[in-house]
Amino acid sequence: MDLGGARGPAVTATWLDLPPGTGFGPANLPYGVFATAGTAPRTGIAIGDRVLDLAAATGDPVHATGSLNAFLARGPAAWRDLRAAVTDWLTDEAHRARVEPALVPRDAVTLHLPVAVADYVDFYSSRHHAENLGRILRPGTEPLAPNWCHLPVGYHGRAGTVRVSGTPVVRPSGQRRDAGGAGPTVGPTRRLDMEAEVGFVVGVPSELGTPVPLGAFADHVFGVCLVDDWSARDLQAWEYVPLGPFLGKSFLTSVSPWVVPLAALEAARVPAPAREVPLLPYLDDGRDPWGLDLTLEVRLNGELVSCPPAAQLYWTPAQQLAHLTVNGAALRTGDLYASGTVSGPRRDQLGSFMELSEGGAVPLRLADGTTRTFLEDGDEVTVGATAPGTDGGRISLGEVTGRVVPAR
Incomplete structure (x- = not known):
């Protein structure tokens, strides 16, 4: 069909009979x-x-x-x-x-899976999440590392285990060190967690050795999806010093099937939270901020347990991309990078069970009377999100879902 005759911006009127309250109207088009x-x-x-x-x-x-x-x-x-x-x-x-x-x-x-994932990078951009984990994992010390407010901290993940929503979450095995144990053991994780995140899909590659500046974010990134970065917290705790996450993260990362174009999110753009330290020029986005006002929802077995606010992420996707490439690393079509866990200041805004259960110390009580610290076999987690649309309504980013199945 000929692409000619296009009229430009999205409007709400359509000849389709759309379901009431759909988040997939003409202002979205994922x-x-x-x-x-x-x-x-x-x-x-x-x-x-x-x-x-x-x-x-x-x-x-x-x-x-x-x-x-x-x-x-x-x-x-x-x-x-x-x-x-x-x-x-x-x-x-x-x-x-x-x-x-x-x-x-x-x-x-x-x-x-909407894209063939070239590289996968996961950041750590929520200050609330980083401080919560710092207090849980390093009690009695400063919750944030000295570099955290100066650069977007991240790790390079495993692109080959990025899968579309609905892929079963096979409980991973690996080394762990149990409390009071003389040494490590190997076996299925006992502290399986999820992380509600926002993902960004790269369309246009960049040249090796050439950084991508903040202002070129929308020249390279096509759109946004949802990410669940499944995490084996006991494996992660034993292995992450000194090089960071490895087997505790690399077994599966789930993404939503729909990629919402940046063009659909113009009404959702907001500045990042206030900074207490000056940013280096390559990260200073004061004139063109790319924070996004997305409201996430985390459900366990259908029950809403949290609503993390992405607008409070300390580092924006444009800053993440600028930092990812400042050393000259090249972008490839299909690269995926994620925000890291989205968490807010309130208990009902936490984006992981590590936080919701305070590291397993305070079980989360569910409506049916059961409790959870970490995920059990048979549990199903769903992360959804909505955002302000350019037509004054709200658009949907869809959902990313995974059900935990026993270790193999």
């Missing part, structure tokens, strides 16, 4: 990869309770590759043009006869 019975994975855009099949609607083979990578590599001009065109198709009745056959019911599709 991208994913889907398949229907007997068909190959291809690119789609969520609209209401349906998916627009872009391979069918456009005839462009880039949308039939089974991954967003090739389209994302085309860059911001292509992203803008297609978003404007799709908005036009869905809001102008004149396009209905051509577009309607390419709409597929969402309950008839299987969603796949």
Whole structure:
């Protein structure tokens, strides 16, 4: 289908019959990869309770590759043009006869990993989370390391174990040191945790040796997804000195199937929290801040246990990208980096069970009378999020879900 005739910004009016209160209206238009019975994975855009099949609607083979990578590599001009065109198709009745056959019911599709992940980096950008873990893991000392307010702390994860929402969480095994034990043992983790995070998907690569400045954030990053960084806290505690997370993190990272374009989040942009130390120039984003006012929701077996506020993240995604590349590290199409656990100052805003249970010392009581310190086999965790939309409503980032199954 011809991309010409696009009208520009998203509006709420549409010829589709959208479900009441949908977070997937024309102001959102997130991208994913889907398949229907007997068909190959291809690119789609969520609209209401349906998916627009872009391979069918456009005839462009880039949308039939089974991954967003090739389209994302085309860059911001292509992203803008297609978003404007799709908005036009869905809001102008004149396009209905051509577009309607390419709409597929969402309950008839299987969603796949939206991007082929090139590299995965996880940051540690919530001050509330970092201070909470500092107090739990290093009682009696300063909760923040001296560098924390000067740079976005992070670690390089394992891209090969990033999986789409719904992938089972196999309880990992590894070395751990039990309290009072003479030495380490090996076996399944006893302190399996989740972390509610926000992920950022890179579309346009950068040249090796050339840093990406703050102002070029939107030239490289296409959009936002949700991340659950599953964590084996006992494995992590034993192994992380001196080089940081390894087997306690690398067994699985789950991502939501829909990637919301930055263009849909313009109304969600906010400044980062106030700084108490001056930032070095390459991290000073005072003139063009990229904090995001996202409200996350964490559910355990369907029960809402926390609502972490992403607007309070100390480090923004633009600052994270600038720091990630300041040494000249090259970006690749499909790179994924995450915010780190999102936590707020209140107990009902904590983004991990490590915090909710105060390191296992104070069990979290659930509505059915049971308690949790860490996750048990059979538990299902779901992280969802919404944000202000450009049309004055709220848009959805979808959900990332995982159910814990026993160690193998």
